[in-house]
Amino acid sequence: MELDKAICSSIGNYEHALTKGKKYEILAEKEEKIRIVGDHGRSVWISKYYFNFTDEEVLILTEWxxxxxxxxxxxxxxxxxxxxxxKRWCIITTPEKLKQHFARLAAPELPGIHIGHMIIVQRIDVDTVNAFLRQLDSQGELLKASLPLGEGSEDEDISGSL
Known part of the structure; x- marks a missing residue:
């Protein structure tokens, strides 16, 4: 496959060299890697995994x-x-709030919890949440940690029987 440009879709461990959403000129290609000039001005080989090779826009968090x-x-x-x-949504909590939740329940029929779109942070304040959301976004993980707005919301009927 002959490629000339690649759009970064995840920065992985290359925060010094890549910017999510930025288009990079491909200097060379071999197997599963491409050679680009990174943000730090140096030519580097990076796995194709971190790039999108179409003109499709890379989703980037703009606000929350x-x-x-x-x-x-x-x-x-x-x-x-x-x-x-x-718009998408997720749930955030802290380890302390989880402890409070289980202490309040005292219901042995609910011995655990599973919410695939829950993020656990150290503190719930704007700076902490923002930093973690930006980190998840730059790694391409934020879409996996959230749901489309409206999906699974409280006003939907999610009752059912097994």
């Missing part, structure tokens, strides 16, 4: 907001907005 009261709730929903204006 708390949807719930961070002081009173154990699980706080947040809305994420991406550069294509698509």
């Amino acid at each position: 907001k708390f949807d719930d009261d961070v002081e009173t709730l154990e699980f706080i929903e947040i809305t994420l907005t991406f550069n294509d204006r698509v």
Whole structure:
């Protein structure tokens, strides 16, 4: 395959050399790697895994907001907005809030919890949450950690029987 440009879709361990969403000229190609000039000005070989080879736009987080009261709730929903204006959502909590949740329950029929779109952070404040969301986004993991807005929301009927 003859390639001339690649768009970074994830920075991996190359935060010094790559910017998510940036287009790089391909200098050379071998097997599963391409050679580009990184942001640091040096020519480097990097796995093709970190790039998109179409003109398709790479989704990048542009803004986010708390949807719930961070002081009173154990699980706080947040809305994420991406550069294509698509909105997604996820739940954030802290280890301490998880402990509070299980202490309050005292219901042996619920011995655990599984929420695939839950993010656990050290503290729930703007700086901490922002830093972690940006890190997930730069690694290409934020879409996996969130759902399209409307999917799985509380006002949907999710009842059922086995």
